[in-house]
Amino acid sequence: xxxxxxxxxxxxxxxxxxxxxxxxxxxxxxxxxxxxxxxxxxxxxxxxxxxxxxxxxxxxxxxxxxxxxxxxxxxxxxxxxxxxxxxxxxxxxxxxxxxxxxxxxxxxxxxxxxxxxxxxxxxxxxxxxxxxxxxxxxxxxxxxxxxxxxxxxxxxxxxxxxxxxxxxxxxxxxxxxxxxxxxxxxxxxxxxxxxxxxxxxxxxxxxxxxxxxxxxxxxxxxxxxxxxxxxxxxxxxxxxxxxxxxxxxxxxxxxxxxxxxxxxxxxxxxxxxxxxxxxxxxxxxxxxxxxxxxxxxxxxxxxxxxxxxxxxxxxxxxxxxxxxxxxxxxxxxxxxxxxxxxxxxxxxxxxxxxxxxxxxxxxxx
Numbered sequence: 001x002x003x004x005x006x007x008x009x010x011x012x013x014x015x016x017x018x019x020x021x022x023x024x025x026x027x028x029x030x031x032x033x034x035x036x037x038x039x040x041x042x043x044x045x046x047x048x049x050x051x052x053x054x055x056x057x058x059x060x061x062x063x064x065x066x067x068x069x070x071x072x073x074x075x076x077x078x079x080x081x082x083x084x085x086x087x088x089x090x091x092x093x094x095x096x097x098x099x100x101x102x103x104x105x106x107x108x109x110x111x112x113x114x115x116x117x118x119x120x121x122x123x124x125x126x127x128x129x130x131x132x133x134x135x136x137x138x139x140x141x142x143x144x145x146x147x148x149x150x151x152x153x154x155x156x157x158x159x160x161x162x163x164x165x166x167x168x169x170x171x172x173x174x175x176x177x178x179x180x181x182x183x184x185x186x187x188x189x190x191x192x193x194x195x196x197x198x199x200x201x202x203x204x205x206x207x208x209x210x211x212x213x214x215x216x217x218x219x220x221x222x223x224x225x226x227x228x229x230x231x232x233x234x235x236x237x238x239x240x241x242x243x244x245x246x247x248x249x250x251x252x253x254x255x256x257x258x259x260x261x262x263x264x265x266x267x268x269x270x271x272x273x274x275x276x277x278x279x280x281x282x283x284x285x286x287x288x289x290x291x292x293x294x295x296x297x298x299x300x301x302x303x304x305x306x307x308x309x310x311x312x313x314x315x316x317x318x319x320x321x322x323x324x325x326x327x328x329x330x331x332x333x334x335x336x337x338x339x340x341x342x343x344x345x346x347x348x349x350x351x352x353x354x355x356x357x358x359x360x361x362x363x364x365x
Contacts (some may be wrong), residue, residue, distance in 0.1 A: 015028070021279055022265045031055065035185040035226075037177070042166040042266035044172040050120045050224050056185050060085045060365060064119055065130065066139060068148055069202035070163055070198050072211055073355035074098045076317075076334075077202055079148050079161060081118060081128070081137070084365070087111040090132045092150045092161050094202050094209060097315045097334050104204055108133030108156045110298050122191050122222030123173055144169060146196070146218075153298065154204075163200030163211070165218045168178045168251065171195065171342065172277040173220075174270040180228050188227060188261050193220040194239045194253030195211045195272050217253075231363045233260045236300070236311075238337065238356025239272075242349060250274050252349065254341065256283045256300065256307065256358070269302065271341055278344045280306040289360055294318075294331050297305035298358060309339035309351060311358060 022041030029038055030048040035056030039048055055062045065082040076095045082088045091107030110116060110132050119126040122141075129138040135152040150161040173193040180186035196215040217239035239253035249274060257268035263282065271278040286299040298311040313335040321328045334351040343349065 020265060021267070023279070030189065031040060031189075036181055037184055037187045039177050040187075040262075040265040042174060042176070042268070042279070046121050046173075046175040046222075048175065048189060050189070050298070052120070053109070053221070054223070054231070055226050057085065061186075061226050061229075061238075062224050063223065063227065063365070065119055065221070066122060067223070068139075068163075069219045070165075070200070070211060071217060071355070071357075072216040075202075075209060075211070077161065077163070077211075079137075079150055079163075079285070081116075082121070082137070083113075083116055083118065085113060086108045088116060088132075088289045090116075090130075090135050090150070092152070092159065093204075094133040094204070097317065100315055104154065104159065106152050106159055108135040108152065114213050117158050119222075122220060123175070123193060132230070132307040141167075143167070148200075148218075157205045158203070159205075160203045161200070163198055163218065165198040166213065171275045172272065174255050174277060174279075176225070176257075176266050176268045178263060178266070178268070178365060180261045182228050186226050186228055186261075188225045188255075189223065190225070191220065191222040191272075192220075192237065192255040192268070194237060194255060195251040195275065196220070196239070197251075210311060228364070229364060231260065231361075231365070232360050233363075234258050234358060236356065238354060238360030240354050240356075242351075251270055254307070254356070258283055269307065271307070271343060273327045273343055280304055280342075283307055285358075288327055289331070289333070294333050294360075298333070298335070300358075306342040309337045309341065311335040311337045311356070327362075327364045330359055331361075332357055333341070 024043040031054040062085045070077040081090045089109045093105040094103040121150045127140045138149040140147045148163045157340040178188045195217045196216040198215045198216045202209040236256040241249045242252045253272040267282045268275045281303040283302045294316045295313045313333045315334045317332040319330045334357045
């Protein structure tokens with residue numbers, strides 16, 4: 001079943017007066033056997049049936065990844081697996097975002113299209129257990145929990161990650177399928193899942209870094225895409241606990257991504273409150289951060305006024321992986337966010353100094 005809703009928006013910047021959000025509520029095939037994209041829109045769970053054999057792509061166009069980011073506002077862990085058509089990698093890194101230091105960055109590469117293939121969905125029970133180079137890893141997803149385990153010998157030093165996160169019963173996410181105008185076979189499908197309290201350890205030799213569910217959350221960025229070569233995007237996300245007037249705690253999170261592909265059928269923008277997704281319209285940042293404004297305040301507002309937050313940055317995690325034939329140039333900016341957001345029923349939530357991030361990325365891949 002497909003639900004199409006049209007909303008009238010307050011004009012802001014370059015936005016149109018109306019935007020369509022096409023919601024899919026039942027399982028539907030993503031691709032035809034010839035690779036043509038069949039679905040364009042969004043869902044609260046991944047209902048899009050992905051068959052990697054149907055993907056028609058050139059070299060490095062088909063990309064599959066499971067990316068996890070755990071953070072408590074002081075330390076950040078990124079655990080990442082990616083298969084980029086001709087090869088890929090698995091790795092884990094630990095970053096001190098409070099002091100601006102990469103403590104360790106481990107990665108193991110592989111070559112081969114079909115040697116390491118992750119599961120076709122990321123938000124249902126599944127298990128991906130594998131070995132790449134010196135690294136062993138096990139991503140085990142159950143109905144109400146997910147465990148991430150990774151172990152590697154890094155330059156003679158043993159490194160081991162072991163994290164467990166809660167998945168609230170019925171936890172909704174935002175899964176989007178965005179086409180590219182250049183080809184009816186190119187698309188960008190991702191699942192973004194927030195609001196997963198997380199605990200665990202990151203061990204480096206004799207040193208152990210401990211994360212608690214009291215202040216640590218995991219963000220899942222799961223992708224199965226067939227892209228054009230050059231891309232730019234923004235991606236912002238965060239999770240926290242909000243306390244209401246009666247003293248009750250609620251899980252709150254948000255996901256904002258834009259500038260990827262054709263957004264005429266959906267925008268990758270959503271609030272999450274007590275496990276439920278609240279869809280709103282397109283978001284933009286008032287001041288373009290490039291080239292020297294990354295550490296200045298970022299003011300975000302959505303076209304419907306339901307997302308109105310300002311981030312005060314405290315750390316720019318800048319990475320630049322240049323492989324000549326491909327490049328990923330990223331500014332992932334971490335900060336404290338304040339302002340207000342509005343749920344589907346009109347309830348306005350005040351946000352004060354919430355830790356979250358937003359990144360600006362330029363890719364050739």
